[in-house]
Amino acid sequence: MKKLLIAAALSAATFALAPTAASAQASSYAPGNFWSVQGIYIEPGQFENYMDFVADRYRRNQDFAKSQGWISGYRILVNVNKRMDEPDLYLITEFARIPDAKEQMDRDAAMEKNLRETTRQAEQASGQRVSMRKLGSNILMQELTLRAK
Template sequence: MRKIILTVAALLMSRAICAQDDYVDGSYWTVTGVDTFPGQFNAYLTDLNGAWRKSMEMLIADEKVLSYKLLNNVNPREGEPDLWLMVEWSSGAAYMDTPRDYWDANARKLFGSMDNGAQANKARGEMREIKSNILLRELRFN
């Protein structure tokens, strides 16, 4: 019985080692699907070019974010968002473990106060609907 267990364990370990040779873990990405309301696409892009873009640049300066992208779904099917906001994080911890006071301080830098930030968020809510927000891990082949 002991030989069987050791053989199975060795096979599983060799399979894991071989699988790890095929790819490496890459960056963490958040991908947010956004659907703009009729007539609000340009207004929302203008808004993104302000606060969102500035916040991304702040996060890059603080080495929490590596890059970001804004993609337009040219031919969205029914129910699909028309924009994808993609953010490449420097690590999973940069996304998940950053203290709340860091985010609050950045909001104050962007908007002057938390109340102004809340008002800006409310105004954005009149231009778009967030359809999804997912965290992905990039895999790269060796």
């Protein structure tokens, strides 16, 4: 439900910020893909354990989403020169558009089938990872592609 509310709000914001056809031609940029950036705070001594999860379960989820055309790619970045209160790791997902509510429900069902687990089981597994990490910031950005002059 939370995903649906966020998607609806973001879709509304995107339409509100979209340039009109006349102004789009005069603009020096074009809207591009969306980037979801999730900051992860790793608990002391748990980096290798969390990376085991990322290399297995997270990668399987992302590879499945990519095979379905839902995302165009994903990245895992470590914060090398971390300052106080900054995440240790960033999980980044790139996608062209935000799905509507029905499509999100269809995607969730397909993901459950692929993983062979229910949403409740996935939530329980996420809760068990609390010993390894804390979920931090979750930012949604949209790329702007500069037009040729």
